[in-house]
Amino acid sequence: MILLVKPEAADNGFSLDMALKTEPLELEYIKAMLKEYNVESMIYEASFDRRSFDEIFNEYTPDAVAVTGYITQEKLMLSYARRAKALRPGCVTIIGGSHAQLNPERFFDPAVSYICRSDNIYAVAEALKAEGLIPPENGFCPPKLSVIDGLCYPENGGWHKNPMKPFDLNKLPIPDRSAFSTYQDHYRYLDVSPVALLKTSSSCPYHCAFCYGRELNCGTYCQRDLEKIIEELETIPCGNIQIADDDFLYDVPRLKEFMRLLRERNIKKNFICYGRSDFIAVHEDLIRELAEAGFRYIMVGLEAVSDSFLDSYQKHSSQSLNIKTIRMLQKYSIHLVGLFIIDSRFKKEDFRNMRRFIHTHRITYTGVSIFTPIPGTALFNEYRDRLTTENCEKWDFMHLVVKPECMSRFHFYFEYYLLVMDLFRIAQKAGIYSFLRLEDYKNIFLKLLFTDSFKHRTRR
Numbered sequence: 001m002i003l004l005v006k007p008e009a010a011d012n013g014f015s016l017d018m019a020l021k022t023e024p025l026e027l028e029y030i031k032a033m034l035k036e037y038n039v040e041s042m043i044y045e046a047s048f049d050r051r052s053f054d055e056i057f058n059e060y061t062p063d064a065v066a067v068t069g070y071i072t073q074e075k076l077m078l079s080y081a082r083r084a085k086a087l088r089p090g091c092v093t094i095i096g097g098s099h100a101q102l103n104p105e106r107f108f109d110p111a112v113s114y115i116c117r118s119d120n121i122y123a124v125a126e127a128l129k130a131e132g133l134i135p136p137e138n139g140f141c142p143p144k145l146s147v148i149d150g151l152c153y154p155e156n157g158g159w160h161k162n163p164m165k166p167f168d169l170n171k172l173p174i175p176d177r178s179a180f181s182t183y184q185d186h187y188r189y190l191d192v193s194p195v196a197l198l199k200t201s202s203s204c205p206y207h208c209a210f211c212y213g214r215e216l217n218c219g220t221y222c223q224r225d226l227e228k229i230i231e232e233l234e235t236i237p238c239g240n241i242q243i244a245d246d247d248f249l250y251d252v253p254r255l256k257e258f259m260r261l262l263r264e265r266n267i268k269k270n271f272i273c274y275g276r277s278d279f280i281a282v283h284e285d286l287i288r289e290l291a292e293a294g295f296r297y298i299m300v301g302l303e304a305v306s307d308s309f310l311d312s313y314q315k316h317s318s319q320s321l322n323i324k325t326i327r328m329l330q331k332y333s334i335h336l337v338g339l340f341i342i343d344s345r346f347k348k349e350d351f352r353n354m355r356r357f358i359h360t361h362r363i364t365y366t367g368v369s370i371f372t373p374i375p376g377t378a379l380f381n382e383y384r385d386r387l388t389t390e391n392c393e394k395w396d397f398m399h400l401v402v403k404p405e406c407m408s409r410f411h412f413y414f415e416y417y418l419l420v421m422d423l424f425r426i427a428q429k430a431g432i433y434s435f436l437r438l439e440d441y442k443n444i445f446l447k448l449l450f451t452d453s454f455k456h457r458t459r460r
Helices: 024-036 053-060 071-087 099-102 120-132 180-186 213-219 225-232 252-263 284-293 307-312 319-329 348-360 380-388 408-431 438-459
Strands: 002-006 041-045 064-065 091-095 114-116 151-155 158-161 196-198 240-243 270-275 295-303 335-342 363-372
Touching: 002 053, 002 180, 024 120, 041 053, 053 071, 053 295, 064 071, 071 091, 071 099, 091 120, 099 213, 114 120, 114 213, 120 240, 196 225, 213 380, 225 252, 252 284, 284 295, 284 319, 295 319, 319 335, 348 408, 363 408, 408 438
Parallel strands: 002 041, 002 064, 064 091, 091 114, 196 240, 240 270, 270 295, 295 335, 335 363
Antiparallel strands: 114 151, 151 158
16 A cells, blocks of 8 residues: 655745645656556545544555655655654655755665656656565566666665656556545635646756756656546546646637637636746637636736846746736636735845836736745756755745845835735725635734744854
C-alpha cells in the first residue's frame, strides 16, 4: 500500500491557500498509474482530512510514502518523510514536485529514500519496482536505480543524480479522481468553488526572466493531444475547470480545435486559464469565441505599469498592450485576474502608480506578488548575494527575500500593506471575495508589516 501525501499550507502568517485551494492533481495521476500495476494507494489531504498523519499511517501501514509540495512546504515535506521513517523504519519515502525537480539537493536527507524529479510519473513505479513493491513485468529483473529517469538516491555516503529526460504528457493516464467528491467543497479559485484542475501542457514556450515554469520538464514545452484532453474533461465531475498550464493561450489552431471539440461533444464547463497580454490584445475574434465557449476568468501577467519594468522582465509586452487586453476582456465579460509584481526596486511613487493604474482601469481581481527569485533558476543565482533569508517558508511571494533597493524594509512593507488593503476594498465593493474577512486580512498583513520587518532588523 502506498500513501500519497499532499501537505497542508506552511504556517507563515499568510498563504495563497486562503483563496486558491486545488485538488492534488499530481497525486491523482500517480494513483491512476499505480492502479495500472494493481497497487493500492490512497491520497492524504493534510489540509482537509480530520485524521492526523499518524492515524492514517497506523491504520494503513503503508510500504511507501510519497510526498509532493511547493517551495514553502519544503520543511513539511521533509517532516512527513521523517515521521514515516520514525513510525516504520523500513518504509520507503519518496519526494517529488516542482520544487524537488529544480532543487533536489534541498531534500538530501537520511529520511528520504528517493527524490523523483522528472515529470515522468512512471519513474515512481520504477523506484517501487526496485524496492520490490511492484512485481517486475513478465519475470524481468527489477530495474537498476542508475537507469531510472531523473531519480536521486543515496550512494556511497552521498547522493547520486540520474540524468533527467523530457516527458511526453500524452503518456499520462486519466487522473484517479475517486476522492474528488470528498473534498470538492474545499477546492476553490477565488470566488469559484468547487473547481477541478486540467493539465494540457508542461513547461512554458516563453522566457520571462522571473518565472521558473520554463525550467520544468527539462525546459521542453509539451502539449497533450486534444482528444486525450477532451476524454479527461468528460470524466471530471465538476462544472468549473482551472487549466493548470503556465500559458494556455498560445497555439491558435489548437485553441480553435479545442473549442470545436467542446461544441461537438456538447461539453459545457466554466474555464479558468492563464494568458499573455501580447497574445490577447491581437486576437479579439479568438477571445470572443473563448467567451462563448465558457472561459470566465483569464489570469494575465500584466506585471508592471511601466514599459521600463516590463522590459526588464523580458515580457515582450507593453503598457499599451496591457490596456488593450484589459478593455478586450471587459468587452466580452471575461473576468481579468491582473497579476502584478512588486519589484524590489520600487519607490513610493511606484506603489502609488500601480494603485492608480488598477483604479483607472477598473481591475477588480488582482494578485500582487513581491519579487521573488526562485531557487533553481538563473535569476536566483543573480540575486543570491542580496538574499535576506534562507527560510523556504518565506518564498511565498508575500515576503521580502531580497533587500529593497530604494526603501527601508519597513516602509516597503507599509506601502505594500496600503496597496493590498486598497485592492481588497475594491474587490469587496464589487461584491467579490466574500469568503474573506477584511479584518482578518488586515491583521495578517499588519503582522507581516511589523513582525517580519523588526525580526529582520534584530537578526542584523
